Amino acid sequence: MAPTDETAQVDQQTSPFGTTPPTPPPGRDAAGQGARMPRWLPRAMVLALTLIAVFQLGSWAFHQLIGLLINILIAFFLALAIEPAVSWMASYNMRRGMATFLVFFGLLIVTAGFVALLGSMLAGQIIKMIEGFPDYLDSVINWINSTFHTDLRRVDVQDSLVHSDWLRKYVQNSATGVLDVSAQVLGGLFKLLTITLFSFYFAADGPRLRRALCSVLPPARQAEVLRAWEIAVDKTGGYLYSRGLMALISGIAHYILLESLGVPYAPVLAVWVGLVSQFIPTIGTYLAGALPMLIAFTVDPWYALWVLVFVVIYQQFENYVLQPKLTSKTVDIHPAVAFGSVIAGTALLGAVGALIAIPAVATLQAFLGAYVKRYDVTDDPRVHGRRIRRSTPFRARLRGLFGR
Secondary structure: OOOOHHHHHHHHHOOOOOOOOOOOOOOHHHHHHHHOOOOHHHHHHHHHHHHHHHHHHHHHHHHHHHHHHHHHHHHHHHHHHHHHHHHHHHOOOOOHHHHHHHHHHHHHHHHHHHHHHHHHHHHHHHHHHHHOHHHHHHHHHHHHHHHHOOOOOHHHHHHHHHOOHHHHHHHHHHHHOHHHHHHHHHHHHHHHHHHHHHHHHHHHOHHHHHHHHHOOOOHHHHHHHHHHHHHHHHHHHHHHHHHHHHHHHHHHHHHHHHHHHOOOOHHHHHHHHHHHHHHOOOOHHHHHHHHHHHHHHHHOHHHHHHHHHHHHHHHHHHHHHHHHHHHHHHOOOOHHHHHHHHHHHHHHHOHHHHHHHHHHHHHHHHHHHOOOOOOOOOOOOOOOOOOOOOOOHHHHHHHHHHHO
16 A cells, blocks of 8 residues: 555654654754854954964064164265275285275275374363363353352352252253163173174175076076166266265365464364265254364354354355255256155155155166167147246237337
């Protein structure tokens, strides 16, 4: 006998043990399949967490190595600056390592000589100021007594200064800050050593570095990289040439002033003003002018005022006349672009960015200029800064009236 539909349904609901299991609610299988986690979700979560961890690790490593990266950047531009001298010496069958060593040795001799002269000058002036301090104090006390009708004595002033609270606090703060100054000096020496070593390797192994860089690029890209390297060398050398020329002009001008005023150590002070004002950005002008003013003040206070006036006037002449002309000739960038690049470099990397901003922007501008398509400019008066005169009806009436 063939089973009917009802008999089959009863057989399906009857368990082998004679009990009837509960009927599952409708749609349970579909809900279970919908609540199951997709296979791609765990891998996507692991990938997202891995990317976040890699980003955090890279950010931490970058912040830890930012000082080293800045030192390497400075060393690279220093190597570009001495590249022409090293290449010229290497063209006479001299090894690049020896040529680089001779260039650095010459720079070391010049720097050490300048620092020694400046140190001896400062030491002599400090000793002179200390020896003449009682005379200066007596003259000030006599002027105060004669002007304000007081009865001050040098012994009383010295006792009040020695036993004052602010002097004691100043000595204590200076004693506690000795360790900080020593740590900063050691850090500066280590940074200078790092920059020197990297710049030496970049200059001595310049051809090997270029070959290693070109070995991973196709031939067309190799030519572009070599051309960019050559442009960087030319622009960096041109920038240093312009700075050196401005330092020479500034030193000669200040030497004439200091020598005419009879200020001692005029040659050393002139060299100080020329180098510091040109190669220390932003605050170099103030540091350069402060020392000659101090030395001139020991001779005559009015001489210090004359030095201040001359420094301010010469700085305006240099900013608006001398620097734009020399920068446009050697670096070939607009003065406004040079000024903006210095501000941007200072905001990004501080004094280091201000120092390397102009050669970096000049290199980038020269390299991109080779790939920008240029067209002939139309012969329009507005291109040359002249306006096109168009006769208006009012002007036509006036011409007709005066013509009659």
